Amino acid sequence: MQRTLLVTSLLLLPLFSHAQSQVDELADALEPQVIEWRHHLHQYPELSNREFKTAEYIASYLNGLGLDVTTGVARTGVVAILDSGKPGPVVALRADMDGLPVPEQNDLPYRSVQTGEFNGQTVPVMHACGHDTHMAMLMGAAKILTDMKDQLSGKVKFIFQPAEEGAPAGEKGGAEIMVQEGVLKSPDVDVIFGLHISANADVGTVRYQPGGTMAAVDPFKIVIKGKQAHGAYPWKSVDPVVTAAQMIMGLQTIVSREVRVIDDAAVVSVGSIHGGNRSNIIPSEVELVGTIRTLDKDARELIYEAMHRKVKGIAESMRAEAELTLPLDYNYPITYNDPALTATMLPTLERTAGKENTILAKAVTGAEDFSFFQEQVPGLYLWVGGKPLDVPEADSPAHHTPEFYVDDEGMKLGVRLLTNLTLDYMQQN
Template sequence: MKKRYTLLLSLSVLYANAQTSQYLKAVATKADAMQTQIVSWRRDFHEHPELGNREVRTSGIISKYLTSLGMEVKTGIATTGVVGILKGAKPGPVVALRADMDGLPVTERNNLPFKSTVTTEYNGQQVGVMHACGHDSHMAILMGVAKVLSDMKGDLHGTVKFIFQPAEEGAPAGEKGGAEQMVAEGVMQNPKVDVVFGLHINSQTEVGKITYRPGGTMAGVSDMRITVKGRSAHGAYPWSSVDPVVVSAQIINCLQSIVSRNVNITENPAVVTVGAIKGGTRFNIIPESVQMDGTLRYFTEVDHKLLTENVRRIAIKTAEAYGATAEVQIPYSNQYPVTFNDVALTQKILPTLQTTAGKNNVLLVPPVTGAEDFSFFQQKVPGIFFFLGGMPKGGNSLTAPSHHTPDFYIDESGFTLGVKALCNLTLDYMASSKKK
């Protein structure tokens, strides 16, 4: 049985490589010819970022372009989402390709000619807006893919659904949005999607490289809110209080023992982080309550349950020990599943990535504790999410500015590799499916 499996695996790899070589030159030529246009789109999006569910200008540019390519275009999905449908000349599967559109409430520090100077109101504060995670790159790359595959329509054995998604970073308070909402509004239907591919630029991976991982690739995430209630008093007479500040400090310290003492970190990583503490109004007044907001990260449902149960137990029992009470909400506003790359599909498409980028440039990496709502698409159909290098060659991954920071920077020379990868994945998947 083992020999038979090895033979079948070898034949599938050879077949995938043969299919890739069939289209490789045409895709490469078309993608390289679009480099200037892709960079131009990216810089325009970068200079004019919009927050989640506010991507009005952005979606307008995208929908107009997809329409110009002769696609059936749907707008207003999950508020500002855009979907373009490209029907190939021959029957076959439906392949979905996704890019996210929203920027972040970050003030840019880079001195670029296309630097963002946009400001807006977010959570009651005036903030800068910046594409500090690379979504501008994702959109420009997918628009390039749309052009290349439209030009190759006669070679398509199936349909391509281009999904431009709003609010990947989360919808504003009180609103719905993102991949979950697009799925709820039927984006994976009419026509029904068979497989979904997506990529994410990485500012700490050298340009020209692609990284991937089968199985759990990015963490599932639940936000949490812990509200500690005590008894207020004058700061000069703490014995009259049940101090929620002291109780909160003890809870935070105890929460750190969950990962270090309860999670088997040899199997899966996990994270418990408190990121915000709100309590009190004046230096000499012990407040009545303190609110803590944080995040849980996990790669299995077993660990998700373990983290949730331990946070509740520690917060409630620690507060009780000090005469206070604690209310725990997990999640309190959003929760993303684990971004899980279908293992069999990963094995199937790996030769395509290796042929496109060069085998030595396609790297298997550990799981990432960041989260992605691409996972909602993967709950419906098999999907692959991989990373595209965006750090200048020779850069230091330890010192390169990370995502979600004011100094976030991307080398634009790697964009065409992203175009080629998504095009070749689509063409190869269709070709392999028609032979079944």
């Protein structure tokens, strides 16, 4: 078996070498256009589930390539299919589309001055997480793969997804809704690839992690009910404030004392506390809101069980009542890179970026709704460097901030990766 795989790999090497050379030439020629797309998209960002003009811009371009284009998927999503006319797998490539309610503070000729409505207020809008680059890179890959259609075997499905940052209050959106609406069907997708630009990783590098690469996210709410009393007579109360304090500390012991942290990181964070209105009144009710992040299915199940146990036990010990809502309003699964797929495509990463620039990275406790696609089909999600080489990592701006910045030069590697992953997977299958 190993000998057969080795012989097959050796036979494919000339094909890979020729295709990569062609991809490199096309990516070099296309780079100015990719940068132009990125600058336009950056200058005119739109909030989640409101990506109407963004969708029109993308759909117009994809129609111009002669692709089979569908709009209005999961409200504003765009899906295009490239059919090689030959039998083979269906490879999906995904980019997210939405901006954030963040005021841009970069002095760029293409800086955003757009506004949108968020939670009933008019807010500035910025691509503060790099989704503008994701769209531009996928548009570039669509162009190159269309130009190389004769070398494809199967179909490519280009997925431009809205609302990755979360749908507005009272709405649904994002990858979960795309899956429910059948984006991975007709034709049935065999594998999906996606990537994220990183403001903290050097231009020219790609980072990968088999298994859990980004965390599941599970928001929660705890409502603690006690008995109100004068602050001078606490013995007449059932104090939900003190109960909340005990509960916050108790929840921290789930990770520190119950999760096997040497295997998988996990987080339980309380981010909001509301209760009371005067210094001398012990209130009747306190509300806690927080988030759980896990990188392992078993750890996620353990924390779910422990949350209920801790909340109930601590409340009873303080003579209070507590109601736990978990998950609160949405939740994302673990962004899980299929280990076999990751191992199979690692040579593509190394050949495209260079072995020295292909980095096995640690998982992160941020979350991504790309995970909903990976629940249905094998997927691989990568990080592509966007930090200028002359900027120290400590000085690079964080994602979701007004100073967020990534270098245009980082996109060419992303275009090449999406293209080569597609070509290589088709040739191997």
